[in-house]
Amino acid sequence: MYVNSSIEYFDVLDENGNKTGKVKTKENIIKDRDFYRIVNLWIINPNTKQILIQKRSNNKDVSPNKWDLTSGGHVEAGETSLEAIIRETKEELGIDISNDKILKVFEVKYDKMKRNFVDVYLLEKDVSIKDIKLQYDEVSDVRYFSLEELIRAHNTKDTNFVNHSFFPDIVEQISNIYKI
Numbered sequence: 001m002y003v004n005s006s007i008e009y010f011d012v013l014d015e016n017g018n019k020t021g022k023v024k025t026k027e028n029i030i031k032d033r034d035f036y037r038i039v040n041l042w043i044i045n046p047n048t049k050q051i052l053i054q055k056r057s058n059n060k061d062v063s064p065n066k067w068d069l070t071s072g073g074h075v076e077a078g079e080t081s082l083e084a085i086i087r088e089t090k091e092e093l094g095i096d097i098s099n100d101k102i103l104k105v106f107e108v109k110y111d112k113m114k115r116n117f118v119d120v121y122l123l124e125k126d127v128s129i130k131d132i133k134l135q136y137d138e139v140s141d142v143r144y145f146s147l148e149e150l151i152r153a154h155n156t157k158d159t160n161f162v163n164h165s166f167f168p169d170i171v172e173q174i175s176n177i178y179k180i
Contacts, residue, residue, distance in 0.1 A: 009077040010036040017107065017117045023077040030114060037075040038118045039085040041102070042170060043095075046124045049180045050144035054092065056162070057140045065140070067153075068162040070123075071095075081119040093142065094133030100125055105173040108166045120170060122177065147171065147180050 012022040013035035022034075029036050043052040052070045056063050073088040075081050086098050100123055108118040132142055145153075151171060153161040164170070174180055 008074060010074060011077050013037060013117060017109070026074065033115055035115045035117060037081055037084075038072065038116050039075060039081050039088060039121065040072040040118055040164075041070045041085050041089055041097075041121045041123060042174065043070040043123050043125050043127060044174060044178050044180075045144060046126055048144065049178060050146050051150060051174070052127055052142060053145050053150070054139045055141040055143075057136060057138050059137060063162045065160075066162045067145075067160055069164075075119075082121075085119070085121050092135045092138050094131075094135075095125075095127060097123060097125065103177070105177075106166070106169060108169075118166070120166065120173075122170075122173060124178065147174060 008026040009023050010026060010029050011019045012024055012029060014020050015035065017035065017037070024032065024034065044050070045052065053067050054070060055067050056065060058064050071085070071089040071092045073084065073092075075084040079087070082102065082104070085102065089095050089097050103122045104119055105122050106120050108120065110116050110118065129142060129144070134140070134142065152158075154163065154167045157163060
């Protein structure tokens with residue numbers, strides 16, 4: 001059987017985020033308004049307490065040229081969300097986090113235009129910008145921001161940043177866990 005490797009396949013989830021046993025293409029899962037899973041990672045530098053943020057590529061369909069989280073993406077069919085965030089971080093930034101202590105802090109359910117569950121992860125890791133290898137069709141730049149800078153961008157609705165509805169929750173988790 002021939003499978004087109006450029007087509008993404010996702011597990012269909014039920015209303016509670018459990019796999020149903022069905023698999024669909026990204027196109028069909030969105031068209032049919034089925035639930036699927038997304039992952040987000042925020043890397044905090046243990047020395048500076050700054051957060052590594054990526055700038056989305058100009059050719060992205062959603063939020064091009066905007067500063068976003070460290071890495072993230074869709075969970076592919078058969079993958080766990082932890083496997084997906086490890087894969088996405090390696091693909092987008094060239095960073096291997098497979099042996100790191102990655103902490104899942106919460107899950108967000110969206111049931112509007114797109115229907116998905118977002119697993120949000122934190123990782124404390126000293127990553128040098130010079131060691132990052134960008135996947136340029138996904139990411140155009142990376143830099144560290146202080147938590148205060150990110151809060152200010154969120155509160156002022158700075159159009160240079162992706163505005164995540166769960167941002168106050170991630171700030172609370174970062175503040176509590178890393179004492180920033």
